Amino acid sequence: MEFGTFLLMLALSYGFGVLWYDLLPGRLPEKVWRVAAYPFLGIWIAEQLPAFGPSFGGLHLVHTVIGSLVAVIVDWVINQARRPAVVQQFEARTA
Numbered sequence: 001m002e003f004g005t006f007l008l009m010l011a012l013s014y015g016f017g018v019l020w021y022d023l024l025p026g027r028l029p030e031k032v033w034r035v036a037a038y039p040f041l042g043i044w045i046a047e048q049l050p051a052f053g054p055s056f057g058g059l060h061l062v063h064t065v066i067g068s069l070v071a072v073i074v075d076w077v078i079n080q081a082r083r084p085a086v087v088q089q090f091e092a093r094t095a
Contacts, residue, residue, distance in 0.1 A: 014036040017068065024076050042068050042074075046064070046067025
């Protein structure tokens with residue numbers, strides 16, 4: 001992988017990470033690099049698949065979008081399973 005392709009992949013993973021995390025019914029992670037980590041991994045895995053669609057800078061755009069979205073959804077599902085939603089109402093306790 002060329003250095004320019006790596007930088008483009010890093011920038012796209014952060015940009016798509018912010019986009020997808022904002023669109024999902026959740027919050028952005030507190031750590032900035034976590035926003036880019038899962039989309040980066042998703043893009044890398046998607047680029048290993050057979051190529052189709054247009055490419056720019058050594059990255060296939062369809063793979064980039066789909067790979068980052070799938071990776072963010074997987075991270076979101078894992079986070080929801082590990083940290084269930086907070087109860088909105090207090091439960092009545094009997095003494």
